[in-house]
Amino acid sequence: MSGALSGDMMFTDRVGADEPAKSRPRRPGAQAQRTHSDLLGRQAECAELNRLLEAVRAGESRSLVVRGEAGVGKSTLLEHLTKAASDCRVVGIAGVQSEMELAFAAVHQLCAPLLDRLDSLPEPQRDALGTAFGLRAGPAPDPFLVGLALLNLFAAAAEERPLVCVIDDAQWLDRASAQVLAFVARRLYAESVACVFAVRDFSEEDELSGLPVLDVTGLRDDDARALLSTVILGPLDEQVRDQILTEARGNPLALRELPRDLPSIKLAGGFVASAARTLSGRIEERFQRQLKRLPAPTRQLLLLAAAEPLGDPVLLWRAADLLGVGIAAADAAEDMIDFGDRVRFRHPLVRSAVYRSASLTERQEAHRALAEVTDPKSDPDRRAWHRAQAAVGLDEDVAVELEELASRAQARGGLVAAAAFLERSAQLTGTRELRAERTLAAAQANLQSGAFDHALRLLAAAEAGTLTEMQRARADLLRGQVVFASGAGSDAPPLLLKAAERLESVDLDLARETYMSAWMAALFAGRYAGASDLVEVSRAAGALPPPTAQPPRPIDLALDGLALLVTAGPAAAAPALRRAANVFTGTGVTIEDGLRWGWHAQAAASALWDDDAWRALLVRQVKLAREAGALDQLPIDLGALGTSSVWRGNFAEAASLIAEADAVCEATGSQVAPYTAMLLASFRGNEEQALPLIETTIAEAEAGGQGIAMSYAHWVAAILHNGHGRYNEALAAARRASEETPGLFVSMWALPELIEAASRRENTQLAEETLARLAPITSAGGTDFGLGIEARSRALLSEPDTADDLYREAIGRLGRTHLRPELARAHLLYGEWLRRERRRSEAREQLRTAHEMFTAMGMEAFADRAARELRATGEKARKRTVETTGQLTPQETQIARLVRDGLTNKEIAGRLYLSTRTIEYHLSKVFAKLGITSRNQLGRGAFLHL
Structure with a gap:
């Protein structure tokens, strides 16, 4: 790639003992030799790394984060790992602190020697990785699709021999690479791959959070004393030794470096004052003092090396020649830097000390020289970055270059990089309006990359100046989008x-x-939306002029229908809602419009109680999100489709969707309310699973101002309690779920639960008031789903002659839908009514049907309720159990189901964000547990209901 073949890191690729390692000529210096003292006191850490290698050699995969402060010995431990892995293939990179942020630069360098296997990847993954690396043109790839491609690339490379990936100084990787590598590390399972990161520290929000951690702390006192004795060969006063040990806190680099600036007289008995500065700061200052003693040409050469992130010796010496710095300048820097096939500083703190100690003018001069010697055709991105660092004052030419650089970064999916380039471009812009435009663009890129706080700071900076009316409107829009994306529902x-x-x-x-x-946003906020609720938004939208596009865009149809639904009611809105649903289920909607607005169209179908259209739209949304790799949106779509699956009684499919959503959230680190999981647990009557999920969702929804999540949880609770026959609790939960005004979506779904619970508690007035709310909604769509629910609910409140006909109508209508749980509940309610009417023979028939349906689906609470009613008629319910498929884990069940559905291993790997090799491993377990030998057998007999 041109600009993307860059990054603030060094690259190594080492193969096994039977293949000679790449040679690296070095000058003699402090880094050339590693001694036994480097691993002094690190037996436990080395043992942990050795166990990791043993697992990888046995066919497993492992990830590990080696965490510790600067100088504590993380790099030395990685070198031990590299040497111990002599029979493995080792690839590695080391992050380098720099202001440069080129998307996927680290990943590209890490897998550069593996790219000969690129064509073996599935096409979407191959395209994503190629686009990210600038090897081919295409739409900006999702980082997690790039991650899946890299995972399979690693697995393919490990087929020959185990693969060990070593990432040093991971805190300085470019953001896109860090995200992708963390994704890979979390999805490793059975590929014979190890990913080992060395990092100073990270928080719970960082990409590496959640991975296994090996904390490397300071050496024990006896080991620290032993190491210090190898550094100071002359006399050492005991008090001075104790002071150095106290200052160093067991840090090996500090133990080597701190004594170097102390004169012999102080080592022999002088007093050493304690410093309040941080240890890394003291070591860096020690390097800075060493720098001051170097000749000016040497300092200039070191500064060029610190400013050039690739460690390219050819580029470095060209820039040095441009500044008149000769090769002799390198002689005085031998123990600070290593000039080999890559230029490497002895320690990252040396690079930092070199760059920080230089003046702004000196840095600009170094970047200007590097820009001059960087090829504008093969590497325009790095050249533009160097020019930006060299710029003095305003410079529109450089600003335009950075703007173009941001566009290239966005095309590769590097939103973080694009944001940084746009922000710097704005700083170099002299025109007020153009500066505001670029600042707003930078805020937009920060929003898209998830850097919400920085996006708000850039918006504030833009708004502090003079904006056009369009720019002010865009700023308002961006602020609202930031707030909504960050989860602050009510704001x-x-x-x-x-x-x-x-x-x-x-x-x-x-x-x-x-x-x-x-x-x-108002729908999601619900009761927390305040004055800007659905009614207010819908009124304002309804007063808009007709859309400019003719025929109207799909988004225009959805907006008009949904706004009319709120302001004029279901009957008036039904035709517009139907048009919107039909457009989005047709073939005329682009992929972009489908991804962006399809969620709103499914809301239109749901409002009509049109289960078939609703289901078709949800299936389409999930398919689009899967194919586009839109992993930020996919868990929400999977949750909605899971709701549909549960409602249809397809619990196995719902469990599979839950597992897929969990896999996405685990891979991306995102969090979504467990909508499908708590609904499934409630339909099954499993209180131990359902109640904690319900309580947690309600608490988090209240804290985040998400009214729709709270309503959903109360609706689920009402179903759970109705199933167990606890009608007081069901009534309270259903009332809370149905409180939203207007009664849409979850709040309207809760109305039948409220009617059933109220009728059982003989609260006829409440039940009738609720039916009056339900009837106009269900009638508007004219579907068997809505009219069947209405008939069933109305029967609960009707006189005997009317009730009988209504129950039969409900069973007939719901029998024409795919909603088996609702049909079974109609049989149950009819049977309960018949028993109270002393029509025992007819009651047994209805209750028996209900019991069999509930049992087959696994709706245990409702099945028990039907069994109790059967016993009251004088008949004992027959015990039946849902067929099992052996002792499969949830993931094995999901994989077996996807195989049964005809997916290949590659397709399953893409669906679950795992490597193909891991799918093969799990499938072998499935075959062994089920006693089968072929994929075809999964579709037969007892395995049909996976």
């Missing part, structure tokens, strides 16, 4: 509504899109 609707109103006069199409975003 987003008013901000997005304000942005939409401002946009009306400058860009009507964008205004309508913003109203749609505000509508959805």
